[in-house]
Amino acid sequence: MSEKKIEFYKGPAGGWAALKSVSKALLAQDIAVKGAKTLLSANQPDGFDCPGCAWPDRNHASTFEFCENGAKAVAAEATARRVTREFFAQHTVTELAGKSDFFLEDQGRLTEPMVYDRASDKYLPIEWDTAFEMIAGHLNALPDPNQAMFYTSGRASNEAAFLYQLFVREFGTNNFPDCSNMCHEPSGSAMRPQIGVGKGTVTLDDFEQADAIFIFGQNPGTNHPRMLGELRAAAKRGARIVSFNPLRERGLERFADPQAKLEMATLGSTQISSHYFQLRVGGDFALVKGMMKHVVEQEDARGGVLDHAFIAEHTVGIEALLEDLRGESWPLLEQESGLSEAQMRAAGDVYLGAERVIACWGMGITQHAHSVATIQMIANLLMLRGNIGRPGAGACPVRGHSNVQGDRTMGIWEKPPAALLDRLRDVFGFEPPRTPGVDVVESIKLMLSGRGKVFIALGGNFAAATPDTYETWKGLRNCDLTVHVTTKLNRSHIVHGRNALILPCLGRTEIDVQAAGPQGVTVEDSMSMVHISSGINPPASEHLLSEPAIVARLAAATLGKRSKTPWLWLIEDYDRIRDKIEAVFDDFFDFNERIKVPGGFRLRNTASERVWATEPGKAVFCTHAVPLDTPAHRARARQLDKVVFTLLTTRSHDQYNTTIYGQDDRYRGVFGQRRVVFINAADIKHLGLRDGQWVDIHTVWSDGVERRADRFKLVAYDIPRGNLAAYYPETNPLVPLSATAIEAGTPTSKSIPVILTPHEATGSAQQADTTFAGA
Secondary structure (H helix, E strand, O other): OOOOEEOOOOOOEEHHHHHHHHHHHHHHOOOHHHHHHHHOOEOOOOOEOOOOEOOOOOOOOOOOOOOHHHHHHHHHHOOOOEEOHHHHHHOOHHHHHOOOHHHHHHOOEEOOOEEEEOOOOEEEEOOHHHHHHHHHHHHHOOOOHHHEEEEEOOOOOHHHHHHHHHHHHHHOOOOOOEHHHHOOHHHHHHHHHHHOOOOOOOOHHHHOOOOEEEEEOOOHHHHOOOHHHHHHHHHHOOOEEEEEOOOOOHHHOEEEOOOOHHHHHOOOOEEOOOEEEOOOOOOHHHHHHHHHHHHHHHHHHHOOOOOHHHHHHHEEOHHHHHHHHHOOOHHHHHHHHOOOHHHHHHHHHHHHOOOOEEEEEOHHHHOOOOHHHHHHHHHHHHHHOOOOOOOOOEEEEOOOEOOHHHHHHOOOOOOOOHHHHHHHHHHHOOOOOOOOOOOHHHHHHHHHHOOOOEEEEEOOOHHHHOOOHHHHHHHHHOOOEEEEEEOEOOHHHHOOOOEEEEEEEOOOOEOEEEOOEEEOEEEEOOOOEEEEEOOOEOOOOOOOEOHHHHHHHHHHHHHHHHOOOOHHHHOOOHHHHHHHHHHHOHHHOOHHHHOOOOOOEEOOOHHHHOOOOOOOOOEEOOOOOOOOOOHHHHHHHHOOOOOOEEEEEEOOOOEEOOEEOOOOEHHHOEEOOOOEEEEOHHHHHHOOOOOOOEEEEEEOOOOOOOOEEEEEEEEEOOOOOOEEEEEOOOOHHHOOOOOEOOOOOOEOOOOEEEEEEEOOOOOOHHHHHOOOOOO
16 A cells, blocks of 8 residues: 555656556556556457446557556456455455455455355355345245346446346336436436437547537546547647536646657646636536526627527527526626636637537536536537537537446336337337336335345445445345345445345456357447457456356246246357347347447437437427525525535546545545545635644535544645535445435435534544445
8 A cells, every 4th residue: 555645746647657557556466467468458359348437449540448547447357366265254244344445346356156144244155056046036035026126337238238127127127226327317317308319429530520628527537538538639639628627637637648659758748628617516507507698698799609500490499598598697607606707708708719519528517416407508508509410519428337328228227218118028028017117316215115125236336336325235234135246345245135145257358158159248338339348368267157147047047937038048149139139229230240340330329410309309408597506505504603515526546436446546646545535725724724634524414314424634625615525435425315416316426515523533543544444
């Protein structure tokens, strides 16, 4: 572990520091040579798709199609370390509960199925067939299929996700809580009724043609490092890049491309953002409205600003929006955005000066109460000048996990469209359930109520990723059975039901051999490109099964003769699964042939063609008032005697989702530790505290429940006053279950009202430094 220190980083994102970090990651997993060879196959036509983020691949012209965090993900999966039955024999679950999340995942790859034994408080080996029989027994004993919940992580392939949703619907429920519910659900909820698709409308080619790129609530330097290559190229050819973020993020400031020989040799870098606006947490709605107000005022003053032809032919609702914008108050927009009128007008001028504009956003937009309205405001901004459905322009929600978008395409959705259910009925000969299922937050409530009995997770780390941590843990422990399909040990295996199974699966980097020979799986990236992924490494253990095989064998054991689906026949050759996908989804015609082309194929995106699959048959301008009754507004009104901050949760640079690779956050200057809270220096002084002091964080909520996270170190940082930032999952206990996005249900982890109090030392420092000690 690194020395604990705060030492602010002065270099660019990427560069030699990134290469050093990749080397360190490989050495840490004891795979220096094997790992380097494995990385050379990442995102290549004959290799595997990176198990990290969903940023798309170029045309595979480069040998190095991976980034720093992708290398960490590959190293973590290809590790030489193993978690065997001997490991579980040496550790009780109670003992493991006191270990950090980093410790759990750092033990290595799981090697065989394990079952929890209450008498010894340990996991014991179990045969695969016995495990499937156990799960089937629990499922078939339920009086109502809706008492079971089936979670899906974005790491699952299209083939696994398709079989999973088919099995669960044949079983009789639409209970599909999934990682989309916790990240980009608002993007789909906003865009589907507005432009007819729930996905981004751009491709990588559009980034080569854009005159301006606006980045809202996103930190690509840590979360999607390969995106920095596109931004660097755009900046070098003169495109304006405008970033809106409460924190100064190094990846949005300067980037040194490790593949740029001259830049590396001269220790140079490229400026990424031409404009950087540090708005208040949650200020994006007011900011975008301010930009639109400026655009409309310029239209009224000189004309020729709006794309009247596009608006007339392709949209409805413009008059109501124009009336609302003209009547909006600049002082109110300043108050709620945290930016001045001049700053909002400056951003608007960049928009007006660009013929082709792309708007990108991440979870800094989606995890707020009014996220759906904010995204619709971003789409409004694009549509005012016809920036959807033409080259070099469009909407770009940047998804997180590798195949989170593909899982939704495959039908992992608690609110399935009737057309999908009809097609499943026609192809597979059963009547799917029509009642909507539960999402992530609703599934936790179902468990807490006692009505949720069985929880099965296809990947992920549900116990660590979800909000209101201790309530989630109560719910999981309330289940009769919890099952996790996974590659490595994590918190969710320690916080378990009365009965529990760990089912280890193959990783993305490993060779998957079935009856017909080695198999490949497919994934869909953030820009709707579908391509093949084939592992190259021998499996970590001879006892591992692939995700499709686990799902198919579980379905066969559970459904038995009442299912007409030939489950075991399908997994003999994954081409057969893809044939069934093609039969259900029209956009997957010639599926098996089209994935033979390097780079795969793009699914149809009607909005990019200016075909609007909306209720009025046109794109819809949506009008919303500036939110003035948010949780933060209400908390400040109730706590007149205390300083209420708005906390956003974030990742460190040594982290991907809930997976902790190390204890450093290089770009933010944090080393050897994670329990820190970033705060404006003036706020520290105002509170009468000092930089480096330990504090406890308390949620201000209206339900009377005490939510707190103790012993965080204050770090003076460049962040607007009144705002805080800290890492998750350590701060997930502060997010109430009832704090969800309107119309989307996503936890609002980027806007939690909190207060700070000095920490009074109790217990050991060792305990305080673990993520969830004493779970």
